[in-house]
Amino acid sequence: QIDSARLWGTIHETAKFGATPKGGVRRLTLGPEDKQVRDWFRERCEAAGLEVHVDALGSMFGLRKGRDMSKAPIGLGSHLDTQPTGGKYDGVLGTLAALEVVRTLNDAGIETETPICICNWTNEEGSRFAPAMMASAAYVGDFTTDDILSRKDAEGVTVAEALDSIGYRGDAPVGRQKFSGFVELHIEQGPILEAENKTIGVVDSGQGVLWYDGKITGFESHAGSTPMPLRRDALATLSEIVLAMEAIARKHGPKAVGTVGEAVIANPSRNVIPGEIAFTVDCRSADAAIMDALDRDLRAAIAEIAARRKVDVQFDLIWRKPPTHFDPKLVDAVENAAKMLGYSHRRITSGAGHDACNLNTVMPAAMVFVPCKDGISHNELEDATQADCAAGANVLMHTVLALAGV
Amino acid sequence: QIDSARLWGTIHETAKFGATPKGGVRRLTLGPEDKQVRDWFRERCEAAGLEVHVDALGSMFGLRKGRDMSKAPIGLGSHLDTQPTGGKYDGVLGTLAALEVVRTLNDAGIETETPICICNWTNEEGSRFAPAMMASAAYVGDFTTDDILSRKDAEGVTVAEALDSIGYRGDAPVGRQKFSGFVELHIEQGPILEAENKTIGVVDSGQGVLWYDGKITGFESHAGSTPMPLRRDALATLSEIVLAMEAIARKHGPKAVGTVGEAVIANPSRNVIPGEIAFTVDCRSADAAIMDALDRDLRAAIAEIAARRKVDVQFDLIWRKPPTHFDPKLVDAVENAAKMLGYSHRRITSGAGHDACNLNTVMPAAMVFVPCKDGISHNELEDATQADCAAGANVLMHTVLALAGV
Numbered sequence: 001q002i003d004s005a006r007l008w009g010t011i012h013e014t015a016k017f018g019a020t021p022k023g024g025v026r027r028l029t030l031g032p033e034d035k036q037v038r039d040w041f042r043e044r045c046e047a048a049g050l051e052v053h054v055d056a057l058g059s060m061f062g063l064r065k066g067r068d069m070s071k072a073p074i075g076l077g078s079h080l081d082t083q084p085t086g087g088k089y090d091g092v093l094g095t096l097a098a099l100e101v102v103r104t105l106n107d108a109g110i111e112t113e114t115p116i117c118i119c120n121w122t123n124e125e126g127s128r129f130a131p132a133m134m135a136s137a138a139y140v141g142d143f144t145t146d147d148i149l150s151r152k153d154a155e156g157v158t159v160a161e162a163l164d165s166i167g168y169r170g171d172a173p174v175g176r177q178k179f180s181g182f183v184e185l186h187i188e189q190g191p192i193l194e195a196e197n198k199t200i201g202v203v204d205s206g207q208g209v210l211w212y213d214g215k216i217t218g219f220e221s222h223a224g225s226t227p228m229p230l231r232r233d234a235l236a237t238l239s240e241i242v243l244a245m246e247a248i249a250r251k252h253g254p255k256a257v258g259t260v261g262e263a264v265i266a267n268p269s270r271n272v273i274p275g276e277i278a279f280t281v282d283c284r285s286a287d288a289a290i291m292d293a294l295d296r297d298l299r300a301a302i303a304e305i306a307a308r309r310k311v312d313v314q315f316d317l318i319w320r321k322p323p324t325h326f327d328p329k330l331v332d333a334v335e336n337a338a339k340m341l342g343y344s345h346r347r348i349t350s351g352a353g354h355d356a357c358n359l360n361t362v363m364p365a366a367m368v369f370v371p372c373k374d375g376i377s378h379n380e381l382e383d384a385t386q387a388d389c390a391a392g393a394n395v396l397m398h399t400v401l402a403l404a405g406v
Numbered sequence: 407q408i409d410s411a412r413l414w415g416t417i418h419e420t421a422k423f424g425a426t427p428k429g430g431v432r433r434l435t436l437g438p439e440d441k442q443v444r445d446w447f448r449e450r451c452e453a454a455g456l457e458v459h460v461d462a463l464g465s466m467f468g469l470r471k472g473r474d475m476s477k478a479p480i481g482l483g484s485h486l487d488t489q490p491t492g493g494k495y496d497g498v499l500g501t502l503a504a505l506e507v508v509r510t511l512n513d514a515g516i517e518t519e520t521p522i523c524i525c526n527w528t529n530e531e532g533s534r535f536a537p538a539m540m541a542s543a544a545y546v547g548d549f550t551t552d553d554i555l556s557r558k559d560a561e562g563v564t565v566a567e568a569l570d571s572i573g574y575r576g577d578a579p580v581g582r583q584k585f586s587g588f589v590e591l592h593i594e595q596g597p598i599l600e601a602e603n604k605t606i607g608v609v610d611s612g613q614g615v616l617w618y619d620g621k622i623t624g625f626e627s628h629a630g631s632t633p634m635p636l637r638r639d640a641l642a643t644l645s646e647i648v649l650a651m652e653a654i655a656r657k658h659g660p661k662a663v664g665t666v667g668e669a670v671i672a673n674p675s676r677n678v679i680p681g682e683i684a685f686t687v688d689c690r691s692a693d694a695a696i697m698d699a700l701d702r703d704l705r706a707a708i709a710e711i712a713a714r715r716k717v718d719v720q721f722d723l724i725w726r727k728p729p730t731h732f733d734p735k736l737v738d739a740v741e742n743a744a745k746m747l748g749y750s751h752r753r754i755t756s757g758a759g760h761d762a763c764n765l766n767t768v769m770p771a772a773m774v775f776v777p778c779k780d781g782i783s784h785n786e787l788e789d790a791t792q793a794d795c796a797a798g799a800n801v802l803m804h805t806v807l808a809l810a811g812v
């Protein structure tokens with residue numbers, strides 16, 4: 001059994017790095033608060049006897065030796081960055097539970113056959129730089145390191161510059177640290193476990209993700225003197241696109257979601273009809289055929305709206321992550337650990353993306369979910385109980401022990 | 407006849423203060439470019455023998471003596487501030503034509519019975535600070551000077567601070583400079599004169615304006631893991647409001663317009679459902695009963711949308727300017743001048759708001775319109791011909807001469 005109070009203490013200790021007045025955390029990837037939590041994490045890893053190294057995209061790896069050092073370690077962990085108005089658990093629980101597993105094994109003097117390696121992946125959130133799960137995507141070869149290093153945030157700062165500014169551009173080539181498998185603990189970020197009163201979600205699949213960058217070019221003109229029929233209003237166009245996205249997602253019932261998360265009017269003024277808007281779309285499904293339908297229907301809707309409103313809409317797919325089917329053997333290992341520990345559990349699909357989804361494409365991977373209050377995440381009110389966090393960490397530990405061998 | 411080339415020269419000379427790459431002007435009220443054009447204007451007024459003073463809200467007045475100094479002068483002029491992506495003519499034409507009238511009278515040695523006073527009103531555009539026509543509204547007593555001085559721009563800078571920063575907080579109390587009447591020349595900013603091939607618009611009325619500040623509070627949550635039916639999406643709510651505003655305005659055919667010009671998502675992120683959005687609404691009609699209907703219908707639509715989407719919408723009327731009916735005698739004077747000069751003309755309603763609309767509530771006022779290309783304004787592509795600008799300035803001069811007496 002892990003030390004529940006110690007785990008809980010670390011979660012609340014790190015929540016001060018970027019704490020917001022509403023009780024949440026704002027710790028954008030590679031910003032000053034991210035540096036603070038990284039320094040903290042490195043120090044605690046080293047204090048726990050781990051050998052820490054950082055790769056060229058800033059991902060952090062803390063190695064605990066095993067008896068058979070010829071074997072690639074079992075990886076566990078998650079991420080320490082947050083959304084602009086994020087919570088205290090998303091990513092943090094999985095990373096600090098990994099540290100807690102190491103501390104528990106140390107305290108109990110347990111040695112594993114296979115080494116284990118705890119991870120903090122850079123830019124899981126995808127708010128500052130696109131795509132989400134950026135570093136693990138590069139790890140599995142979906143993008144080159146150079147491509148990712150050149151990505152820019154809204155202020156034009158590149159990943160390379162951001163890494164250098166906090167001193168976290170490591171020496172290790174991305175992908176050099178190999179793993180025999182990867183297990184990630186996370187809050188569910190959805191309402192199912194809580195509604196069904198289950199402690200553990202045995203995650204067997206994950207939704208695919210489509211991310212788009214859009215730009216609408218209408219025509220700026222005077223809000224008072226331009227007759228309605230002569231307008232080419234970029235915001236009215238966006239409004240139709242937002243509602244079309246919503247309707248298309250709803251058509252697929254619980255099997256799809258779609259969101260416009262960002263929309264910025266260029267040179268806005270109260271008495272100017274908006275002429276240019278940049279926007280983003282995020283849509284998802286666990287079913288690859290539905291993902292194709294979402295893409296097709298959305299493009300058709302946008303083409304119709306743009307033609308009718310005589311505006312130009314540029315609409316580019318910038319990221320496509322197919323649905324994830326986690327490794328059946330690892331999923332079973334998670335389920336067995338939950339059973340063995342006597343926690344109520346069910347199989348579940350992840351609505352959110354996770355680094356484990358990327359890693360699963362090159363190694364066996366699986367995930368453990370615990371409930372979060374009202375299913376709320378990506379919100380400062382995100383909450384979870386100490387008991388559920390500890391239960392998740394115990395399942396994580398016993399899954400890792402089963403895989404690494406004692 | 408005014409000097410067409412000289413007028414045209416000043417328009418293009420001042421267009422360099424805030425010139426944009428696309429051929430427009432960005433000269434936000436009380437910003438550094440506004441200071442440049444104000445300094446230029448003051449210098450040219452003084453060179454033309456005018457006595458210049460500035461009031462407590464930065465409005466500039468250049469007095470040309472008349473034979474009977476016991477009479478309040480006839481005012482003429484407009485404004486020199488522009489939209490963020492504005493053109494070279496909106497406001498500028500009317501202000502520089504007033505200067506050109508003075509220069510022409512000087513050159514011809516013409517003295518008037520009543521003095522004349524050329525004006526540059528502060529913040530006509532209303533982009534940086536609300537409301538539009540701010541200084542003339544205070545002049546007529548719609549707002550107190552102190553109220554206006556405390557208004558803030560998006561960065562939190564007050565009007566008082568902005569005035570001080572460019573050295574244009576004058577000594578004269580707002581309203582002290584009296585006028586016997588006011589005449590303003592302006593580009594039409596709409597498509598009617600051009601479509602009907604008329605040179606002069608004799609403006610007999612102006613639309614009323616309703617400005618609102620809105621704020622939608624939904625609930626931020628995860629774009630991937632929040633099922634569609636559980637969302638309280640602030641952007642989807644705004645989208646419905648934008649389309650409702652559009653439909654309501656269209657219902658009143660050519661007699662109303664409605665626009666959402668600004669919309670800002672708080673803490674936006676691609677994978678977060680927008681939880682809070684601030685937005686503005688501008689709607690207008692020349693018919694007071696239709697203005698009431700717009701307000702009523704819009705509030706009803708917003709209430710229905712907010713209740714159905716379980717979000718909170720704050721919606722505050724921040725400015726209500728009733729429709730304008732210009733002084734019939736002054737309107738006739740404009741028409742007579744156009745006739746006398748042989749220009750094709752028609753009566754017209756102003757779609758835009760103007761300082762003359764405010765001034766008309768406390769003195770006889772009227773306006774002269776000239777065509778602008780494709781009716782485009784509040785756009786960098788705003789354009790007008792030298793001949794039309796000169797025609798407008800001639801009508802302005804002869805209207806003023808008829809009112810001031812030679």
Ligand SMILES: NC(=O)NCCC(=O)O
Nearest residue numbers: 124125132352353630677
């Ligand atoms: N787990 C999580 O919130 N990941 C962020 C990436 C995404 O799914 O949008």
Ligand SMILES: NC(=O)NCCC(=O)O
Nearest residue numbers: 224271530531538758759
């Ligand atoms: N004339 C003009 O564009 N005024 C700006 C104020 C408004 O009508 O919105």
